[in-house]
Amino acid sequence: MIINKAYVSTIQNGVDLSKFESDLKDHIFKPCEKSSAFSSGWVPVIRNSDCYLLQSHGCGLFRFCIETRKVDSSVLSEELAVKISNIELQEGRTVGRKEKREIREDLETSLLPSMHSKKAYIYCFVDTISSLLVLGTTNASQIEKIIFYLVETFGDSLGIRPLAPQASPSKILTDWILNNEAPASLEILNQCDVAESSEDKASVSFKNIEPFSSEVTTFLNQGFQVKSVAVSWADRLSIKLSDDLMFRNITYGDSLKETAFHDSEGGEMADLDAMFAITSLTLREFLSSYFKWFDIATPQYDQEA
Missing domain, CATH: 1.10.287 (Helix Hairpins)
Incomplete structure (x- = not known):
């Protein structure tokens, strides 16, 4: 699937997808010059295409390219x-x-x-129904570059804002495990990271260990807090949730992959269209619940967690 990690932010203003693509085309990627260390811009959603925006169910998929040249x-x-x-x-x-x-x-x-350049391609999408922007990366440098270029392209017309939970994400994740308070739609999987809240910041990573076991809860009872935990949501997504509000290791259930496969009419663009439809709708529904779990304000969400 096209999004396997993500940074999510809200957009405060409405988005006109019919105009969105033309604005992207005004700021397309230009290859990095030999004497330059960096270049970036928007590229078609698939190679050798003139499509810069793929639309599905009120969402628009677009793609960013970052080219870097560095001396070894x-x-x-x-x-x-x-x-x-x-x-x-x-x-x-x-x-x-x-x-x-x-x-x-x-x-x-x-x-x-004389150095060879490297290119990184990042899929992103805007959800006009839920007023969200999803960037397919958790790399801080890439996130900064994409948001900077979005502002270059659209000004502040999107009104991009970081997620602002009203409660501590780390405390919420800790309560899920220590007090068995995870939402009913989630299954806590056997991977989590905990860390001290003190300045020393000692941390421990657990893999293939039951999070509710004494190996984990002993640390939590000593004041450690959960920094990240892997979960399964409604048998449709597996995902690593973190206190930095990033989404890592996103994997989609077999039924979703099969649906995307059967929905495709064949061909690279049709395959991408089918995958994007499934990805955007699934993440929209998941994030609706996520915003409620972490008490993140958004005027558009009205689905049940």
């Missing part, structure tokens, strides 16, 4: 060592810290054009 650290270190050695040998002096830094910067600039 081992190459830079070797070139720097040779350069410094030559200076010290030929001029009979020691290269100081400031000069070494300047030489390193000059080498990095000169070597950059």
Whole structure:
């Protein structure tokens, strides 16, 4: 499926999907120049297509590309060592810290054009029914770049805002395990991370251990709190929930995958369309419940948890 990890934010203003694609096309990706370390922009939802926005059930899927070019650290270190050695040998002096830094910067600039670039493609979607923006990444740098570019593209017309729970997510996750207060639609799976709330921040990761077992609850009774826990939701999603409000290790139930397969009419675009329809509707319903569990305000949600 197309979203297996996610950062979610709310959008405060209405979105006109009919205009959304034309705005994306005004800010398309341009390949990174040889002398540049970075380039980004919107790309078609599939390669060799002119479709920048795929719509389904009030949602719009789009894709972001980040291209980076970086000098390999081992190459830079070797070139720097040779350069410094030559200076010290030929001029009979020691290269100081400031000069070494300047030489390193000059080498990095000169070597950059010969380096290969790397591209990362991130699917995102906007849900106009639930007023949500979903980015298919949990990488802080990528999230920052995408949101920056969304503002470049749309100004502040979207009104992107981070999720703002009214209660501590870590306390809620801890109560789910310590006091057996998890919502009825969730099954707690055998993976969780706990950490101290003190400045020392000692942490422990548990895998393949029953979260309600004494191995885990002993730490919780000593003041540790749950930082993340893997759950299964209504036999449709497995997902790792965290106190940073990121969604990791999202896997979809076999029945959802089969539905997407049968709904596709064949071809790459049809396959993507079917997967997006299932993904967006499933995440919309899941997030409706999630917002209630964590007491996150949104005017659009009215489904039952």
